[in-house]
Amino acid sequence: MRGEREREKQRSIGDPHRALSTSFLFFISTSPASRASPTPSPSTRTGPDVLFLTPTTRQVLESFNYFSLSITLADYLTASFGASDVEAGSLYGAWGAALVGAGMALGPLIDAAGVRRSLLLSATVTALSRAALAIVTGRRAAIAILLVPVSLGGALGSPVLTIGVKRAAPERARGFVYSLLYAAMNAAAFFAVKEEEGMKECARARDT
Numbered sequence: 001m002r003g004e005r006e007r008e009k010q011r012s013i014g015d016p017h018r019a020l021s022t023s024f025l026f027f028i029s030t031s032p033a034s035r036a037s038p039t040p041s042p043s044t045r046t047g048p049d050v051l052f053l054t055p056t057t058r059q060v061l062e063s064f065n066y067f068s069l070s071i072t073l074a075d076y077l078t079a080s081f082g083a084s085d086v087e088a089g090s091l092y093g094a095w096g097a098a099l100v101g102a103g104m105a106l107g108p109l110i111d112a113a114g115v116r117r118s119l120l121l122s123a124t125v126t127a128l129s130r131a132a133l134a135i136v137t138g139r140r141a142a143i144a145i146l147l148v149p150v151s152l153g154g155a156l157g158s159p160v161l162t163i164g165v166k167r168a169a170p171e172r173a174r175g176f177v178y179s180l181l182y183a184a185m186n187a188a189a190f191f192a193v194k195e196e197e198g199m200k201e202c203a204r205a206r207d208t
Helices: 002-013 016-030 048-081 085-105 107-113 115-135 139-147 149-155 158-168 171-207
Strands: none
Touching (some): 048 085, 048 149, 048 171, 085 149, 107 115
16 A cells, blocks of 8 residues: 555656756756857857958948049049039039938848848949949940949948948947047048059159
8 A cells, every 4th residue: 555655656756867857957948058149150250350350451442442432533524524623523422412312222221131241232333333434435324333333332331331340349349340440441541542642643654
């Protein structure tokens, strides 16, 4: 009788080893360590190369891209297509307005495509449109390239890079990364000015 009660009690509480194992697994699964964030994948990791080197290099290239065109655009339109100073200035202003408008219009595309794809698209569009702008011979075609693909590539450049840094950088490092981007932008502006001066010196030396 007593043996039957012991067996009944054993059945009611189950196997003690199994119960202990279940309790241990439950403890592990609910511990703070198990709730920690998983190891970041390569696409979402935030190492020094992702937070500092990559965005800084991209900012130098993107800013040089902008400032080099900004400095030479009026001379390019005047020398290549016979635009007057007023026409060149108007087209310069239209290009700036197109950059702003494209940045506002492309917001949903940036959200849908993500930062990485947007930056890749920016690099592709910018490279192709700049090459086309260098070899085009028609005035209307040059204006169309300037106001559409060049503006689209620029709108997907530095603004998207800023969004990427905000998403990827920890809050404690965000200010430092933004400082690097600002320094990179100023360095690119300096290089663009020196490049333009060097090109003018080469042109004068060739003409003489």
